[in-house]
Amino acid sequence: FTVMSCDNVRENGHVAKVAVLGLAQARDPQLAAWIEENVTFPCTMVDRIVPAATPETLQEIADQLGVYDPCAIACEPFRQWVIEDNFVNGRPDWDKVGAQFVADVVPFEMMKLRMLNGSHSFLAYLGYLGGYETIADTMTNPDYRKAAFALMMQEQAPTLSMPEGTDLNAYATLLIERFSNPSLRHRTWQIAMDGSQKLPQRLLDPVRLHLQNGGSWRHLALGVAGWMRYTQGVDEQGNAIDVVDPMLAEFQKINAQYQGADRVKALLGLSGIFADDLPQNADFVGAVTAAYQQLCERGARECVAAL
DSSP, X not given: OBOOOOSSOTTHHHHHHHHHXXXXXXXXXXXXXXXHHHOXXXXXXXXXXXXXXXXXXXXXXXHHHSSOOTTOOOOOSOOEEEEEOOOSSOOOOGGGGTOEEESOSHHHHXXXXXXXXXXXXXXXXXXXXXXXXXXXXXXXXXXXXXXXXXXXXXXXXXXXOOOTTOOHHHHHHHHHHHHTOTTTXXXXXXXXXXXXXXXXIIIIHHHHHHHHHTOOOHHHHHHHHHHHHHTTSBOTTSOBOOOOOTTHHHHHHHXXXXXXXXXXXXXXXXXXXXXXXXXXXXXXXXXXXXHHHHHHHHOHHHHHHTO
């Protein structure tokens, strides 16, 4: 039979297989061998923007339905489900109702991770610093719209290896449309959470590819600098930022000891985020330091407009 994962985890089928086989091996090696031979674990990728529910969201839903549901959510109309075509004894015809069956889900995961999630993080940090509460609010500024699209097409798309026929320009155009949905109220503050866990996959891995191949990555540099500026915990008006991150204590320690280029250097020393290679790359350090200093001097909106 087939065990199909629906969780929003990268290569979820592989994760499920390792977990199941590990438990089976501990119980009975013959059981593990049977599962290995007779069960498949297809990977899936799901994409639908579902912001964290706010009290206002819950009340709006209650007003429409006539009943209060503390577990209610609001989501966008768009939905995408990409499924690895790796089933035992056939499969349901879900492709007839919009699902995509593919030989390999990983390229689609990377497309979402870099083009959607990467631009989301870019907009979250620079949008919050620019005074925008939601992603849709950032999209009302033509400079942010232009920068997000350029990030996707000029700096993220070239790092992808997609199946023939994949239209990344159409995908990026659709993302801008989705980001512009004012009904979602997807807060920049929410997306900015846990940046230390998101930055490597969304922004830093693409930078590494550009450093290797000689591509342009100035939007990515500003995105990384935006994260650094955000973790200072004070916005451009001097108001406190509620930074939510498992490494917050380390950020606060750095904030108390360093400023300017020294602060950038100290943050780059967090190997759990930047590993050992990027802090040793003079081009990376120089570009991020320059972008950070520009953010501190000119502010987010002006820096985004200058891209």
